[in-house]
Amino acid sequence: MAFVKISEQSSLYNDLEKKSVREILDDINTEDQKVALAVKAAIPQIEKLVTQIVERMKQGGRIFYMGAGTSGRLGVLDASEIPPTFGMPPTLVIGLIAGGDTALRNPVEKAEDNTEKGWEDLQQYNICDKDTVIGIAASGTTPYVIGAMREARKHGILTGCITSNPDSPMAEEADVPIEMIVGPEYVTGSSRMKSGTGQKMILNMITTSTMIQLGRVKGNKMVNMQLTNIKLVDRGTRMIVDELNLPYDEAKALLLLHGSVKKAVDSYRAK
Numbered sequence: 001m002a003f004v005k006i007s008e009q010s011s012l013y014n015d016l017e018k019k020s021v022r023e024i025l026d027d028i029n030t031e032d033q034k035v036a037l038a039v040k041a042a043i044p045q046i047e048k049l050v051t052q053i054v055e056r057m058k059q060g061g062r063i064f065y066m067g068a069g070t071s072g073r074l075g076v077l078d079a080s081e082i083p084p085t086f087g088m089p090p091t092l093v094i095g096l097i098a099g100g101d102t103a104l105r106n107p108v109e110k111a112e113d114n115t116e117k118g119w120e121d122l123q124q125y126n127i128c129d130k131d132t133v134i135g136i137a138a139s140g141t142t143p144y145v146i147g148a149m150r151e152a153r154k155h156g157i158l159t160g161c162i163t164s165n166p167d168s169p170m171a172e173e174a175d176v177p178i179e180m181i182v183g184p185e186y187v188t189g190s191s192r193m194k195s196g197t198g199q200k201m202i203l204n205m206i207t208t209s210t211m212i213q214l215g216r217v218k219g220n221k222m223v224n225m226q227l228t229n230i231k232l233v234d235r236g237t238r239m240i241v242d243e244l245n246l247p248y249d250e251a252k253a254l255l256l257l258h259g260s261v262k263k264a265v266d267s268y269r270a271k
Helices: 021-041 043-057 069-080 082-086 100-104 117-123 143-154 194-213 230-244 248-258 261-269
Strands: 063-067 093-097 132-136 158-163 176-179
Touching (some): 021 194, 043 132, 063 117, 063 143, 069 093, 069 100, 069 132, 069 194, 093 100, 093 117, 117 143, 132 194, 158 194, 230 261
Parallel strands (some): 063 132, 132 158, 158 176
């Protein structure tokens, strides 16, 4: 039986060019409200994947996101936010996009159609069986991603995926497939819309829950965040004020001395 892509089916709306701006916005919002429910339905699979990722990362494993186009960009985005948010090195969550960094801003012709290139890209990082490869593709059919996942699995590497279609070729290569069925897009086939929104939500869930499990959050605060601007220094200072009941200026000096809220608090308490 032929694989049917729900994400490519015709929009539930027609004559979009005849609609007013308000009608378009209301329609898009109506569709977007379906995304959170689709993600909720996928939580059992997300939980299964995160649980296995945490076990591997405690042994030195890493997460690799693989995608093309919008999906690849979202993977790179999520990976790039881990160091500043959780104070982790940039080598632990890595986003790879078909066509390389050029493809972050400009489409690279036929890059996603190369079945071998994804695994070649992964090998540059000396990937091993403690690592996890997560394919991201709304269609579930991207050759760059499927090829990488297939080879990763052959080498005993945990594989997961995020797709908007059930029973896709990509899901067949995943130990833990996450199928987020958001339905047809408002503009037919434009997977940067609901599919992209859902992918971003799931990526947030995967890395945030993983980092919490790895002890990178205390209470509800980003105690390991990088102090890369005035706003974050102020936020960190106020965390220390709340935690240690110190004057603001003293807390700020302590933070700047140690470089993170956690290190500052631990050092102060060790006196």
